Amino acid sequence: xxxxxxxxxxxxxxxxxxxxxxxxxxxxxxxxxxxxxxxxxxxxxxxxxxxxxxxxxxxxxxxxxxxxxxxxxxxxxxxxxxxxxxxxxxxxxxxxxxxxxxxxxxxxxxxxxxxxxxxxxxxxxxxxxxxxxxxxxxxxxxxxxxxxxxxxxxxxxxxxxxxxxxxxxxxxxxxxxxxxxxxxxxxxxxxxxxxxxxxxxxxxxxxxxxxxxxxxxxxxxxxxxxxxxxxxxxxxxxxxxxxxxxxxxxxxxxxxx
Numbered sequence: 001x002x003x004x005x006x007x008x009x010x011x012x013x014x015x016x017x018x019x020x021x022x023x024x025x026x027x028x029x030x031x032x033x034x035x036x037x038x039x040x041x042x043x044x045x046x047x048x049x050x051x052x053x054x055x056x057x058x059x060x061x062x063x064x065x066x067x068x069x070x071x072x073x074x075x076x077x078x079x080x081x082x083x084x085x086x087x088x089x090x091x092x093x094x095x096x097x098x099x100x101x102x103x104x105x106x107x108x109x110x111x112x113x114x115x116x117x118x119x120x121x122x123x124x125x126x127x128x129x130x131x132x133x134x135x136x137x138x139x140x141x142x143x144x145x146x147x148x149x150x151x152x153x154x155x156x157x158x159x160x161x162x163x164x165x166x167x168x169x170x171x172x173x174x175x176x177x178x179x180x181x182x183x184x185x186x187x188x189x190x191x192x193x194x195x196x197x198x199x200x201x202x203x204x205x206x207x208x209x210x211x212x213x214x215x216x217x218x219x220x221x222x223x224x225x226x227x228x229x230x231x232x233x234x235x236x237x238x239x240x241x242x243x244x245x246x247x248x249x250x251x252x253x254x255x256x257x
Contacts, residue, residue: 003029003235008083009033010132012063013092015046016019017053018194020145021092023227026054031090031231036081038063065093065124071131078135086135091128091144091166093236094159094196095123101158103201110156117158120164129173129184140182141234144170145226146245148188148253155202167245174243185233189226190218190249213248213257 009028012036014021025035035058039047047060059081064070078086079219096102096117101109125144147156149164166186173184191206210218228247232238247253 002033003237004028004231005032005034006086006087006163007033007087008137009035009088009090009234009236010038010078010083011035011090011092012038012065013090013094014039014050015043016195017050018192018221018223018228019092019196020189020192020194020223020226021090022050022256023223024090024092024230025051025058027224027227027231028088028234029054029056031181033141033234034058034082036061036078036083040105065128066119071127074131075134077149080131083135085137086132086161087137087140088113089129089140089142090230090234090248091125093124093128094145094162096157096159096162098199098201103155104157106157108257114158114161117162118165121159121162122169123144125166125169125171129177129182133177136180136182137237138181139239142170142182142184143186143230143233144186145230146186147190147191147248148245152161152204155200159200164192170245171243178242183233183238184243185228185238185242187229187233188245188247188249188253189229190214190252191220192223192226193220210252212252213255215255216250218250218252 011025038061097113100113129142146163149167168186170186197203226248
C-alpha cells in the first residue's frame with residue numbers, strides 16, 4: 001500500500017516530463033493516489049500530450065487561476081471528473097514577464113508586470129486553495145513550489161519577490177486553515193532544467209553555484225527528489241507540519257561558502 005492510498009490529489013502546472021508537477025503526478029499515482037491535473041491556455045495542449053504517459057491517464061482540466069469565474073466553477077468541474085473530495089493540492093504555477101521582470105531589469109520593471117507576477121505566482125496559492133476548499137476532506141495538504149525567496153538571486157528579480165510572497169502566503173494559509181485540518185507547506189527546490197527555468201534570462205548562472213556548493217550533489221535533469229518531497233508532504237507522514245518550507249536542493253541553502 002502506497003503512502004497516498006485512497007487520496008484525491010489536484011496537481012496544477014503539468015507541462016512536460018521534465019516538470020516537477022509531472023513527476024509529482026507520476027509518483028503520487030504510484031503511491032496510490034487518484035490524480036487530476038490542470039493547466040491553462042496554450043500549455044493545455046502540452047498537458048494533454050504528456051499525461052498519456054501516465055498510468056492511468058488522469059483527467060485534465062483547464063484552469064486559469066486569475067479568472068474568478070473559473071475558480072468559482074472549480075468544485076463543480078472537479079465533481080464532474082469524479083472528485084467528490086480533495087485530500088491534496090499541488091500549486092505549481094508561476095509567471096513573470098521575461099523581458100521586463102527577469103534578467104536584471106529589476107529597478108525598471110513597471111508595476112503592471114510586477115502585479116501580474118504577484119497575482120499569478122503568489123496570490124493564486126490562496127485563491128486556488130479557497131476555490132478547492134468546498135471539497136476538502138478532514139485532512140488536507142496543500143503544497144507549493146518555490147526557489148527560496150528568503151534571499152536574492154541573480155536574474156531572478158521580481159519572480160524572487162513573488163516567491164517570497166508565495167512562501168509568506170503559505171504561512172498565513174497555515175495559520176487560518178490549520179484549525180480546519182488543512183496543512184500548507186512549501187518545497188524549495190534547487191534549479192532544474194524545466195521549461196520555466198529556460199525562460200529566465202541568465203538562469204544557467206545557477207548551474208555553477210549548485211555544482212560548487214551542493215554537498216549532496218545536484219542533477220539538473222532529475223526532478224524526482226523534489227517530487228518525492230512534495231509527495232511526502234501530501235501524505236499522512238507529516239501530520240503536524242504546517243507553515244514550513246522544506247529545502248530539496250542538495251543542501252545549498254545551508255552552506256555559507
